[in-house]
Amino acid sequence: MRLPNLSQLVVPAGVVGIVLLLVVPLPAALLDFLIALNITLSLVALLMTMFVKRVLDFSVFPSLILVLTLFRLGLNVASTRLVLSDGYAGKVIEAFGHFVISGSLVIGLVIFLILVVIQFVVITKGAERVAEVGARFTLDAMPGKQMAIDADLNAGLIDEATARQRRADVTAEADFYGAMDGGSKFVKGDAIAGIIIMLINLIGGFAIGMVQHGLGPAESIQKYALLSIGDGLVSQVPALLLSVATGLIVTRSTGAGDMGSEAIKQLSSQKLAFQIAGGALVVLALIPSMPKLPFLVVGGAAIYASTRIAKRDKAAARQAALAELAPAPVNPGEAAENLLEEMRVDPxxxxxxxxxxxxxxxxxxxxxxxxxxxxxxxxxxxxxxxxxxxxxxxxxxxxxxxxxxxxxxxxxxxxxxxxxxxxxxxxxxxxxxxxxxxxxxxxxxxxxxxxxxxxxxxxxxxxxxxxxxxxxxxxxxxxxxxxxxLLSREDVRSLVEALKRTHPAVVDELTPAVLTLGEVQRVLQAMLDEAVPIRDLARIFEALSLRAKAGSDLDGLVEASRRALGPAVAAVHEQDGVLHVITLDPLLEQQLADSLRPGEIGASLALDALTAEHLVTGSSSCLERAEGQGISAVLVCAPPLRAPLRRLLKVAVGRLHVLSYDDVSNHPRIETVGSVSGVHALAS
Structure with missing residues (x-):
């Protein structure tokens, strides 16, 4: 069997074995081995909580609490069976009993009760409260953390894979503290169970010793008290270790290092605290009734530690001053990245x-x-x-x-x-x-x-x-x-690359040989400015390839692209299949055509102020009457007039779109809602 399969079977097999402990008698030698294993596992769990840098690195801990607690209770049952049936539960329990009692039953009971009080009242109770508060605060903070992740994703600061990992970490952290809230209840219950099991062993053993084995009261209480206290201690020691581990992991704050490194770093950050503490201990040593040596030794050590901290701080300050005076080493890549990140503007x-x-x-x-x-x-x-x-x-x-x-x-x-x-x-x-x-x-x-x-x-x-x-x-x-x-040069490049995968000949014919990427961007921006969809890039590129051979003027390229799209241009403005249009009076249209003048940015209309005013006023009036009836209308004119007329009306009547006769020629249903003359607007 391969190693990964063995690792998958260890925990399930262990849980099944723990359940068997509750019903199957164990020999004393095997019980000694399992007690040593229990203490080792609890000690490893305690040390793990000290060395992990974040709680998610030990996310299995809540489940481990349950398994180790069940293991310990199984050992309690097995040891109780041996104590009451044989009066002997192995060398480990006997050694613990002799060591703690030290010839005095009262001392043994007091030590055991002190351990129970420390575990149950102090550590377990505090860990339970911290776990409860941590779970609530973590759940309350989840929306803000999720919002920050989604905001970074939408802003492009992180990719989808990173966002998924961060969301999983937030969820796992919430699940961990929620599980720890429940896991702390196991530790609390285990402490109560230890007290009850010890009392059962003590009372039951005392009765069995006198009734079944014919022992006297003093001899019976001495024998079974030793076994009961030893059994209680081998259970309470690992239980105490696990309680401390629970308290440590739920009180851990986020840090860059393990607990020991962070504790030494933070405790040694303030020399004044050590100076005051050392001075206070020296003052206590001067009191006549106080022993001198302990307070002087510890106080002197604290003062010495403060001097070491002061020397370290002075050296760090000197290094910082020298670093400020000396020219900082320049990492061109890093400096550029930092500046670019600060300069970046979100689109x-x-x-x-x-x-x-x-x-x-x-x-x-x-x-x-x-x-x-x-x-x-x-x-x-x-x-x-x-x-x-x-x-x-x-x-x-x-x-x-x-x-x-x-x-x-x-x-x-x-x-x-x-x-x-x-x-x-x-x-x-x-x-x-x-x-x-x-x-x-x-x-x-x-x-x-x-x-x-x-x-x-x-x-x-x-x-x-x-x-x-x-x-x-x-x-x-x-x-x-x-x-x-919003249509950037990079966006155009992405669109071109996507089109090249399906229409390589169209792209190769147009760019970069005929039109540059920048010229293509200007055409697409001009079309978007007039609400013309650019989804059909293949047809647009075909039209641009043909028109660019005659010239690369922007108006000509845009008109060629619009003609290529055909009905799609007018379809954007139709309502229920009907295109409502505003027309120009023929005399006005002829006047506009005669006023066309070429320019650097395209043709323009050379109109006198009065005619331009009537044109703007008439177009606006027709559009307002149409909108009053719930109709969205467009202005139609001859193809050469469309672009310059659009530029003229854009400032005053920006919501009025201008189409050419070519744009609407193939539309099946057209209704005229108004006509603009050089003097006023005539409703049709």
Whole structure:
């Protein structure tokens, strides 16, 4: 049999053997061996708790407590059987009894009771309380630790494997302290059982000695008291070791070293403590009735230790001063890494006020991080943009109940999400208590109301939205609005590499021979700026390969890509299969075409101020009338006019999208909702 299989069988076989101890008589020689094994295992467990650097390195300890406690109780049963039946329970128990009693039964009983009191009242009781508090505090801290892990993962500071390991460590730590809370109860019960078993041995042995063996009362009590106290001691010594081990491991704080190293390091950090203690002992030695030698020796040792600490501190201070004066050795790689880490700006960041942390607390029902992941997937499927990881953190600088969204370190929007409240949207909200507000995405009037009034608000016809949905909707709209800024050069490279795996010929034909990666990025950013999906990269790259041979002007490349996508461009703006459009008056359209002038950033419209004003006002009026009817409309024009007209209207009417006739030519259902002339807007 291989060694790993043997190691798997050791503990199960041991537990079965412990159960057999309870029913099968043992010879005294074998009992001596098992008692020695019990003491050794308890001592090893105690030393392990001192040398481990963190509690999870000894995570099997709660189960080990149960096994060793059961082992000790099995030995108690076996020794009791031998004491009462044979009056002899092996040399170990007899030796312990003779050594402790030392000719006096009273001394033996007192020593045994002192050991029991130390274990039960002091160590076990304290370890039980510390384990209980540690379990509660560890469970309370879990949400914050999980939030920190998820925030680091979303920010890209750690990878998925590291996040899984850290989550597993947090869960294991909580499980460990929870198990220790129960394991300390085993130690407490074991101490009580030891007292009862000793009394049984003492009383039962005294009776058996007089009744069955014909011994006198004094002889019987002397014989069986020796065996009972010896049996109790060989049980209480390992029990005491295990109690101390339990207290040590539950009182361990996080440190970089083992307990001994940390204790010496921290105790020797303050020379003043040793000086005062040494001086106090010397003063005690001067009292006439006090013995001189012990206090002088110990006090002198404390003062000597303080001088050693002072010399060490002076040497460390000298080394630090020299290190400051001397030029620090420069590690270019390390220095660059530190600077780059401090300079790094997160592409997308959600900052929460401290009272909004519950939104990311998964144990309390917070699902914001899960919704962020779903939003990233939705945006990817909708626009073809891989949204960078969203870093989520809290900030004391934000007002209460406020969240902020930052892009490349710059705040682009703020919103409110008061704890314990929901957002009601509707017209009949005057009868509901709460704070009036404006929904950040659609600009709808609303009111933050207590969550318990959700049903009442719905009865009034209001739409009720929870806090996380408000934040996610706002974040999604900001991502769509700022999609061009979020598409980095590295993102474009990743998209190109992914496309190359399925369409290598298309990629090789376009980049880098025809267009550089930067030029491709500009085209994709321009398309995202007009809410055109870039999911169909293969078709976009095919169009760019053909158009780039005639010139690499941005407007031409974008128009070629839009024509290649065809119906997909208009499909983004349709409602229930219908595309609602605003047209230009033919005379105005001709006037705009005549005013086209080439420029460095593309063609522009050379219009007089009055015509430009009428164009902007008419377009805005048509769009507002359409939105008043619940219709989302787009402006259509000739292909050469689309890009310059979009640039003109973007500042004043940013939400109005401009499509060309090529974009809508293949759409099955088109309805005209307005027409813009050079003077006013004519409703159709």
């Amino acid at each position: 997308l960041e959600v900052v929460l006020a401290p009272d909004l942390v519950d939104l990311v607390d998964t144990s309390g029902g917070g699902d914001l991080l899960e919704r962020v992941r779903a939003l990233r997937r939705k945006i990817a499927l909708e626009l073809g943009l891989v949204v960078p990881p969203v870093r989520t953190r809290d900030s004391l600088d934000l007002p209460v109940s406020t969240y902020a969204v930052r892009i490349s370190g710059v705040e682009v929007a703020r919103g409110m999400a008061p704890p314990g409240q929901v957002l009601a949207l509707g017209d009949n909200l005057d009868g509901l208590p709460g704070r009036s507000t404006v929904e950040p995405v659609f600009g709808l009037a609303g009111k933050w109301i207590p969550a318990e009034l959700r049903h009442q608000a719905q009865l009034t016809g209001a739409t009720v939205v929870d806090r996380a949905s408000v934040l996610i909707t706002h974040l999604g709209e900001l991502v769509r609005t700022h999609a061009p800024r």
